[in-house]
Amino acid sequence: MAHEASPDAYALPVRIELLYWDGCPSHPEALALLEDVMRSLEIDEPVSVVEVTSDADAHRLAFPGSPTIRVDGHDVDPIGSNGRPALTCRIYRTPEGKISPVPSRRQVEEALR
Amino acid sequence: MSIALGSPAPSFALRSVDGSTRVLSDYADAAILVLVQSCNHCPYVLAWEGRLAAITSDYSSRGVAVVAVNSNDPDRYPEDAYERMCERAVAEVFPFDYLHDEHQQLAKALGAERTPEVFVFDHDRTLRYHGAIDDSRDEDTVRTHFLRDALDALLAGTVPPAADTPPVGCSVKWRE
Numbered sequence: 001m002a003h004e005a006s007p008d009a010y011a012l013p014v015r016i017e018l019l020y021w022d023g024c025p026s027h028p029e030a031l032a033l034l035e036d037v038m039r040s041l042e043i044d045e046p047v048s049v050v051e052v053t054s055d056a057d058a059h060r061l062a063f064p065g066s067p068t069i070r071v072d073g074h075d076v077d078p079i080g081s082n083g084r085p086a087l088t089c090r091i092y093r094t095p096e097g098k099i100s101p102v103p104s105r106r107q108v109e110e111a112l113r
Numbered sequence: 114m115s116i117a118l119g120s121p122a123p124s125f126a127l128r129s130v131d132g133s134t135r136v137l138s139d140y141a142d143a144a145i146l147v148l149v150q151s152c153n154h155c156p157y158v159l160a161w162e163g164r165l166a167a168i169t170s171d172y173s174s175r176g177v178a179v180v181a182v183n184s185n186d187p188d189r190y191p192e193d194a195y196e197r198m199c200e201r202a203v204a205e206v207f208p209f210d211y212l213h214d215e216h217q218q219l220a221k222a223l224g225a226e227r228t229p230e231v232f233v234f235d236h237d238r239t240l241r242y243h244g245a246i247d248d249s250r251d252e253d254t255v256r257t258h259f260l261r262d263a264l265d266a267l268l269a270g271t272v273p274p275a276a277d278t279p280p281v282g283c284s285v286k287w288r289e
Contacts, residue, residue: 023283024283024284025281025282025283026156055189086190088154088190089154089155089156089157091154091156091159098160098251098252099156099160100251101160
């Protein structure tokens with residue numbers, strides 16, 4: 001009897017990255033948010049945490065500010081991803097329109113689905 | 114590291130967004146002087162900006178002068194250039210003065226590290242409160258209003274209940 005693999009067996013691993021700059025204090029909050037959303041979506045993949053330490057690295061990595069979260073190379077905030085590469089704190093907007101130094105939970109969830 | 118509580122206010126002569134030069138003695142009539150290390154580009158500054166404006170408006174009639182100071186290196190952070198400060202002050206209708214610390218002398222004299230970071234000087238221009246505006250960047254979850262509490266205490270002739278709190282925000286962008 002042939003065994004059918006579950007759809008999950010064919011799912012490719014998701015590449016999840018968190019890029020940060022230590023001059024901005026928001027990355028621990030961003031990492032905690034990311035890990036919490038991954039738990040809630042039952043995503044068991046490693047998170048690649050990358051520290052960006054120079055302007056040259058910021059340009060090489062197209063890093064628009066800290067924190068930046070990418071899923072399979074796609075930024076959780078595509079509009080903000082076009083910012084000038086720099087060692088800076090990144091500005092996000094919540095669904096309510098407030099300024100925030102971290103992405104909203106909804107942005108992270110949508111990127112991971 | 115910031116200056117210690119009890120330290121005198123450093124003197125300064127900085128260009129304001131209105132084109133004038135402001136010096137410490139320009140605020141001699143204020144019962145309390147609040148210097149806020151600030152800037153244009155930092156999300157923490159932007160998150161707290163509305164609250165700082167509200168505090169400025171609420172306390173100006175009680176003799177409190179609030180002055181925001183941007184010391185960031187505009188070569189590496191063009192959003193913090195003087196011209197952008199002027200644009201932002203007009204667009205946001207800042208009720209507080211907004212000064213450009215071009216040579217970073219005031220930030221160094223204060224030992225400022227973060228934006229926003231608050232320094233409250235009493236009538237004798239002695240530092241009585243240093244730190245955060247309140248305890249949460251999210252206005253909806255604020256529990257303790259550090260700056261308002263400090264101003265209320267000083268205006269009442271008492272000691273701020275929390276005189277030194279950790280500022281939370283972006284680092285000051287020093288020139289290389």
